[in-house]
Amino acid sequence: TQKDHSDLASFQSERVCVFGTGDLGRSLGLRLLQAGYGVVFGSRRPHSSSSLLPHGAQVLGHAAAAQSAHLIFIAVQREHYDFLVPLANQLKGKVLVDLSNNLKKNQYPEANAEYLQSLVPGAEVVKGFNTLSAWSLQNGPSDANRQVYICGESVEAKQAVIAVAIKLGFSALDRGFLSVARELEDFPLQLFPQWRLPLRIAIGLSAAFFFYLLIRDIIYAYVTQSKDISFRIMVSLANKVCPIVSLIMLSLCYLPGVLASFLQLYRGTKYRRFPDWLDRWMLCRKQLGLLALGFAFLHVLYTLIIPIRYYVWFKNRTTQFDMTTAWRGDSYLSLGILGFGLYVLLGITSLPSVSNALSWREFSFIQSKLGHLTLLLCTAHTYLYGWNRFLSSSTYKWYTPPGYMLCLVLPSVVLLLKLLLITPCVDRTITRIRQGWERGADQRNPKDSQPLIP
């Protein structure tokens, strides 16, 4: 009758158990119910459970709940995992899904999932779903957050968890054994890991040049000529810091590639790892380039507003028209515009969706050939600006603006080195090395010339 009927219904839909009736447990339970699973909650107080629990779920004590399903989601903080120890008998052979996260990295000596496995050795622990939030689980499958990562020792257990994930509308990626759990637990705690070094460089350079220019341009003028030009901080100073930082960061983006080529040239082989610092530097080139683009963009905006500034408008006066100055001024602006146009192209092709649509050759053509051309145009723009600004003025000597000279050293060095690399004879040698025909490889011990897996 009535009872048989409900037993039959729950028998037909596969049952899944969720330990913990907190935020995550409830959201997960709701989603499971919507996907057609029977849900049994395991709680410390099954009888006084809250009215927030999704309708249609059963609530039992932990032991009874564990016996009713093969798959158990543990939506309880790691700190309380010891409540599972007395349940060892009921949990034997079950699949336990560890959903937990920590508040900070390296909070515990071992990963939460490995700790859970050590507490309940008879069960199969699978780590997973921890990159989702209770919020995104409740929002349903339309949410953009669709990728879940899992790991664990047992293939069957992972298969069972993947099947549930797919039925809930997620795509699951098996990341391997339980030893990967620590990495998965660190995912939600990551804070732009590849951006950290480039951001530090950008902030450091901006601060250094800002204070340098502040002292040189404004405080120095105040002390020696008691002229108050402090209003220049807002636009003129910012518009010096931005291009300087942008040019340096763009050079820093291309320098490691050039250094790597020289290193290969020097070693005569590609079968040796780059030093660690160079590796790390190469890996953050994209971020360096994008930050450089950001600063270039600010420089463009600051430059565009110059004509509407009160200060410029105020001191506009009519003097003799000088053709040479006009030519020089327009040339450096034009170079700047061309450089910026290519800069933007580089930024766009670094977007994953765009670069995925390019062949390897197209990508390297844009990022390497056009990239160095961008650097060349921007450097030429800066040189011409300086020529215009300093050399044509009688009060300036060539050495007067050291900040300006400083920001030209790095791009010039990078460009010179690149120029050396593309001279035919060096280029041919590099191609030989990159294709694995080592210098005299055949004369050495044949074992040496075996490619090492990098």
Ligand SMILES: NC(=O)C1=CN([C@@H]2O[C@H](COP(=O)(O)OP(=O)(O)OC[C@H]3O[C@@H](n4cnc5c(N)ncnc54)[C@H](OP(=O)(O)O)[C@@H]3O)[C@@H](O)[C@H]2O)C=CC1
């Ligand atoms: N909230 C989120 O968005 C996400 C949470 N997580 C992880 O999920 C886990 C649970 O998080 P959340 O739901 O937010 O936490 P809550 O504090 O909302 O809920 C935790 C639940 O655990 C149970 N519990 C608490 N103490 C004990 C105990 N001593 N013994 C047994 N059970 C206990 C309780 O259920 P009862 O009273 O029924 O026993 C409680 O409702 C955490 O490990 C968290 O890192 C992971 C991803 C996202």
Ligand SMILES: [Fe+3]
């Ligand atoms: Fe400029």
